[in-house]
Amino acid sequence: MKKILFYDSKPYDIEFFDKANKNFGFNIKYFKDKLDEESVVLANGYDFICLFVNDTLNKEILKKIKEYNINLIALRCAGYNNVDLKAAYDLKIHIVRVPAYSPHAVAEHTIGLILTLNRKIHKAYNRVRELNFNINGLLGFDIFGKTVGVIGTGQIGKVVIQILNGFGAKIIAYDTYPDKNFQEKLGFEYFSLDRLFQESDIITLHCPLLPETQYIINKDSISKMKDGVMIINTSRGKLIDTKALIDGLKKGKIGSAGLDVYEEESDYFFEDYSSQILTDDILARLLTFPNVIITSHQAFFTKEALINISETTLQNIKDYIDGKPLKNEVCYRCGQSSPNCDKFIKGRCF
Ligand code: NAD
Numbered sequence: 001m002k003k004i005l006f007y008d009s010k011p012y013d014i015e016f017f018d019k020a021n022k023n024f025g026f027n028i029k030y031f032k033d034k035l036d037e038e039s040v041v042l043a044n045g046y047d048f049i050c051l052f053v054n055d056t057l058n059k060e061i062l063k064k065i066k067e068y069n070i071n072l073i074a075l076r077c078a079g080y081n082n083v084d085l086k087a088a089y090d091l092k093i094h095i096v097r098v099p100a101y102s103p104h105a106v107a108e109h110t111i112g113l114i115l116t117l118n119r120k121i122h123k124a125y126n127r128v129r130e131l132n133f134n135i136n137g138l139l140g141f142d143i144f145g146k147t148v149g150v151i152g153t154g155q156i157g158k159v160v161i162q163i164l165n166g167f168g169a170k171i172i173a174y175d176t177y178p179d180k181n182f183q184e185k186l187g188f189e190y191f192s193l194d195r196l197f198q199e200s201d202i203i204t205l206h207c208p209l210l211p212e213t214q215y216i217i218n219k220d221s222i223s224k225m226k227d228g229v230m231i232i233n234t235s236r237g238k239l240i241d242t243k244a245l246i247d248g249l250k251k252g253k254i255g256s257a258g259l260d261v262y263e264e265e266s267d268y269f270f271e272d273y274s275s276q277i278l279t280d281d282i283l284a285r286l287l288t289f290p291n292v293i294i295t296s297h298q299a300f301f302t303k304e305a306l307i308n309i310s311e312t313t314l315q316n317i318k319d320y321i322d323g324k325p326l327k328n329e330v331c332y333r334c335g336q337s338s339p340n341c342d343k344f345i346k347g348r349c350f
Contacts, residue, residue, distance in 0.1 A: 001025065001026065001027045002026055002027065002047045002048065002317070002321060003026070003027045003028075003029065003045070003046045003047050003048075004026050004027070004028050004029070004046060004047065004048045004049070004050055004074075004317065005029050005031060005042060005043055005046040005048075005049045005050070006028060006029065006030045006031060006049075006050045007031055007033065007034055007035040007039065007049065007050070007051050007052070007055050008031075008032070008033065008034045008035070008051070008052045008054065008055055008270075009030035009031060009032060010270065012301075012306060013030065013052075013076070013310075014030050016306040016307060016309070016310040017030075017310045017313075017314070019307075019310070020307070020310035020311045020313075020314055021310075021314060023311075023314075024314045024315075024317075024318060026314065026317070029046070034054055034055050034056070034266070035049070035051055035055035035056060035057065035061065036055075036056050036061070037056075037060060037061060040061050040064045040065065041064075043064070043065055043068050043070060044068045045068070046068070046070065047070065048070060048072055048073070048074060048317055049065065049070060049073055049074070050073075050074045050075075050076055050313060051073060051074070051075050051076070051077075051082075052075070052076055052077055053077045053079060053082060053297065054082065054265065054266035054269070054270070055082060056082060057073065057082055057083040057084060057088070057095075058084050058087070059084050059087035062084060062087045062088055062091055062093060063087075063091065065093065066091045066092075066093060070093070071092065071093055071094060071320075072093065072094040072095075072096065072317065072320045073088070073093060073094070073095050073096070074096050074097075074313050074316050074317050075095065075096065075097040075098070075313075075330075076098060076309050076310075076313045077097065077098060077300075077309075078097060078098060078099055078100065078101065078300075079097075079208060079209065079235075079236060080095065080097055080330050081208065081209040081210070081236060081238075083095055083330070085330060085332040086332055088332065089332035089333070089349065089350065092350060094320060094326060094329055094348065094349065094350075095329065095330045096313075096316040096317075096320070096326055096328045096329050096330070097316075097328055097330055098308065098309050098312045098313055098316075098328065099155075099328055100155045101300065101305045101306075101308035101309045101312065102300065102302055102304050102305035102308055103155035103156045103158070103159045104159055104302075104304070105299060105300050105301065105302040105304065105305040106156045106159075106234050106299040106300055107156050107159035107160045107162075107163060108159075108163070108302075109234055109260060109295070109298065109299035110156075110160050110204055110206075110232055110234045110258075110260075110299065111160070111163050111164070113232050113234070113258030113260070113293055113295070114143070114202060114204070114230065114232060114258065115143075116258070116293055117230060117256040117257075117258050117291065117293055118140040118141060118143065118230070118256075119138070119140040120137070120138045120140065122293060123137070123138060123290065124138055141201075143164070143167045143168075143169050143202075144167055144168040144169065145168060145169070145170065146169050146170065146201040146202065147169070147170045147171075147172060147199050147200050147201050147202075148164050148169045148170070148171055148172070148200060148201065148202045148203075148204065149172050149173070149174070149191075149196040149197070149199070149200030149202070149203040149204070150164075150171060150172070150173040150174075150204055150206060151173070151174050151175075151193070151196065151203065151204070151205050151206060151207050151216065152174075152175055152205065152206035152207030152208070152235070153173050153175045153178065153179055153182065153183075153190075153206070154175075154206065154207075156206045156234075156235075157173070157175070157204075157206035157207075158179075158182060160204060160206060161173070161182075161186055161188060162186065165186060165187075165188075169202075170188075171186070171188035171189075172188060172189050172190075172191050172195075172196055172199060172200065173188055173189070173190050173191070173196070174190065174191060174192065174193045174196045175190065175207070178190045193216075193221075194224060197221050197224040197225050198224050198225070198226070199226075200225070200226065200229060201226060201228075201229065201230065202229070202230040202231075202232065203217075203225070203229060203230070203231050203232070204231075204232040204233075204234075205217070205231075205232065205233045205234070205235045205239050205240075206234070206235055207235060207239070208235070208236070209235065209236035209238050209239060213239055214238050214239070215238065215239070215240070215241040215244075216239050216240075217231060217233075217239060217240040217241065217244070217245065218240075218241040218244050219241065219244040219247070222244055222245070222247075222248045222253060222254065223253075225253065225254075227252070227253060227255075228252075228253075228254075228255035229253075229254055229255055230254075230255055230256045230257070230258070231245070231254060231256075231257045231258075232257070232258045232259075233257075233258070233259050233260065233261055234258075234260040234261065234299040235261060236261055237259075237261040237262040237263035237264070237265050238263045239261075240259075240263065242262065242263055242264075242282050242286065243282065245257060245286075246282065246285055246286060249289050249291070249292065255291065256291040256292065256293075257289075257291070257292045257293075258292075258293045258295075259286075259292070259293070259294045259295070260294075260295045260296075260297055260298065260299045261297055262283060262286075262294065264280055264282070264283065265296075265297060267280065268280065268283065268296075269296045269297045270296060270297065312328065316328050324347070325347020325348060326347060326348050326349070327347065329348060329349050330349075331349045332349065333349070
């Protein structure tokens with residue numbers, strides 16, 4: 001029976017993976033800590049390891065993993081910015097992921113952040129519980145007719161566009177690979193990034209974190225935006241230069257921000273620090289703004305997504321064992337994980 005070590009596992013991982021594993025029969029060991037230079041030694045003796053968004057997979061750690069004769073690492077998430085893909089490729093370690101477990105989950109959370117920030121539901125909730133039925137300060141705007149800039153029109157961006165179409169918003173988008181068919185079907189426009197910054201009332205990020213997208217929201221791009229713009233990030237923390245965001249919020253240039261991710265989230269997110277002192281001064285400052293909502297990387301967190309994540313992750317491992325094509329492999333050379341990639345050899349990256 002093949003042995004899999006799970007890093008950074010939470011009670012919900014155990015519940016959903018144990019259920020899915022009834023159809024696979026792997027020997028799974030759940031470990032609470034994240035993968036790092038110290039915890040990597042625990043992988044010795046396992047056939048595979050399974051990781052989440054804040055586990056570290058740098059060159060040194062990958063070398064150790066290779067020494068343990070582990071040749072496939074299963075990410076139970078879509079993003080892979082925490083992986084040194086070149087090092088994995090050089091060491092001939094396959095990286096598989098779950099590319100689309102539920103774009104609806106993330107898209108719906110995105111809309112939840114927009115609506116909550118706009119109509120100040122987070123403030124109204126607290127007020128009414130204290131019998132304060134005053135509505136001063138809770139003024140919002142109609143989303144109908146507003147311009148929403150969507151950066152990244154992949155799986156999640158597309159669902160966001162579909163939902164916002166229902167609101168009667170004007171959608172403009174930017175993507176390095178525009179999807180013309182989808183554009184025609186949905187009737188929105190692709191603009192340059194600069195034009196999107198200039199014309200959007202709400203900007204929502206749905207592109208991956210890559211060297212070219214790191215800090216796509218920065219001092220310069222913020223200066224091009226409309227006064228009072230709402231910024232939503234449910235993608236990856238490092239897409240936003242948080243110091244520039246805070247500066248924009250302090251000056252009133254940015255009207256509100258909804259963040260499900262934060263550039264230094266790996267120190268805090270997914271854990272309970274409620275009885276400790278927050279030492280991250282930037283996060284502490286963000287938390288003081290009444291017009292900022294932070295959620296703890298929970299956009300993916302629906303039952304449907306967890307079922308999909310657990311089944312796809314275990315199927316990815318089984319496909320490797322069975323010598324089948326790895327349709328969810330992250331290919332270092334083309335950046336995709338697609339069976340259509342011409343660099344794939346018999347459905348695998350190498
Ligand atoms: P996807 O791969 O389907 O779509 C990404 C889109 O971004 C593609 O259309 C791609 O062409 C585009 N893109 C690539 N480089 C770009 C650039 N420089 N500028 C603009 N667009 C660019 O991915 P997805 O499933 O839609 O997920 C998007 C992101 O959401 C992921 O990368 C991940 O970081 C994040 N995510 C977050 C959560 C969460 O719980 N918060 C869950 C899943 C995914």
